[in-house]
Amino acid sequence: MDFVNLPYELAVQNISGMRVARELGAARVELAQALALGGLxxxxxxxxxxxxxxxxxGPEVHVLVRPRAGGFHYGPDALGVMVRDVRDAISAGAHGVVVGCQQADGTLDRDGLVRLVDAANGASVTLHRVIDTTPDPVASLRTARELGLRRVLTSGGASRAVDGIAVLRALVEEAAGGIEVMAGSGIDQHSVRAVAESGVDAVHFSAKRTVPANAAGGSVRMGSASDGVGGYEVTDRDTALAIIAALRGAVTAA
Structure with missing residues (x-):
């Protein structure tokens, strides 16, 4: 596999993250907020x-549409908000959206996904890591392909993609080129090569670090006004560079 040309997507939360992604040549960014909560x-x-x-x-901008933290079983109100957010993101100029929803039994919510794909009006739709919480990720990939989604973002059902390589390989085999398989979750410079060797179409990583609260100036005080106040996460250029170097160097080491 040609790791030199393997696309990668960077998860970012702001303009500075986009600057890093643009400088380093990312194919896409997944734009979200609150990555510490899994992304919103x-x-x-x-x-x-x-x-x-x-x-x-610059890189394509794909917007995460997730109305709240927690699971991916949404009622009518939350799903209605997601449909509006998909339409709004595409109308603003986003190249695609990243979505997911499931039934109470954990299987994908086909009807909900159809509504979200329709709301995207032909733009690229990625199924996020809800696939890793379904009872059968391979069956879920078939559903995503049938519904016309462009790609799935998956860790192979594991907490870290490097620990889900067997499932990643099964997903790549099932996809058979009919839908892209992008691996993500916990990918760093030490694991990116092994993940890439599973045959996935792309890799996804955040390369983030936490800025301590006192680095932003001022002090954090006790009391209700400061509940939840602390550090915040940013895209770290050096971390991203190290991951990309490991990925691009894999072809010469193979």
């Missing part, structure tokens, strides 16, 4: 700013 739908202002920073030659 970013604001319209964040999306517009990141699109402007990307420009015409």
């Amino acid at each position: 739908t970013p604001s319209r202002g964040t999306l517009e700013s990141v699109l402007a920073e990307a420009g015409d030659a």
